[in-house]
Amino acid sequence: MSQIPSIPGGDGAAAETRPAPALSPELVAALAKAGADGALRTLARPLYWLYERWLDRSLDRTVMPRHIGLILDGNRRFARRNGLDVRHGHQFGVRKLKTFLAWCLEFGVKHVTLFVFSTENFKRAPAEVQYLLDLFVRESAQLLDDLRLDTEKVRVKIIGQRDRLPPKVLAASDALELSTAAHKGTLLTIALAYGGREEIVDAVKGLLTEAAGKGASLASVAEALTAEQLSAHLYTAGQPDPDFIIRTSGEQRLSGFLLWQAAYSELYFCDALWPKFRRIDFLRALRDYQQRERRFGG
Known part of the structure; x- marks a missing residue:
């Protein structure tokens, strides 16, 4: 059995040696793996840096998507896998959102739409729903102080069913929109209390209400209705x-995100949980986009 080395005693004599505590084979294996993983991460760091630089340089800055939509998924799973409270997962997710916006600005993306809170999210535990809405209010105030909004002239727009949001969330939304209304740079659209089906229903209601106000009959509206008319009544009217x-x-579905607008969108599914989404993942996504041939249904 291995021995702990003797250490000098206070009187100059060697202290009594004691047997080292036995370690289970499972613990030894776990420690070995952890050490190996740590060593591999250390060794791989320069390789990741080189790979990131290569990806960056391989991208054609003239063939960037004009409008990127993001379904940020995985905050809760990230928290659970790391032994954290779910709220901490959402906090990490917010941090990543700020980083993601910086990446989009870096590559000249003119429209960024973030799916941050769906109408289905209202079905979660009341405490979590309240926390998420409070988090939006807090982060909105911080975003107002973010110098990038001014230097990059970012305009913010909130879309969704506003009538389902509490007054303080509406006030925070209005403050963001009003403070950036004159900006002509990237448009940052935040989908809050948003559902794709609800958006289409609201668009139809808006179209019919407008037509009724002009004295048009239902039959005449139905006969003349076009996709362009309906698009003009969506939350995103005027945007590409x-x-x-x-x-x-890793989930491979839209979950109601921009159902009408995504008819010809290129879709990219990444296995990384949202808080773990790296710049390398973003660059890979852009590379994938640039390698596709868009057909728009043709």
């Missing part, structure tokens, strides 16, 4: 449809 939609966490 998303060229590229990224979803994290």
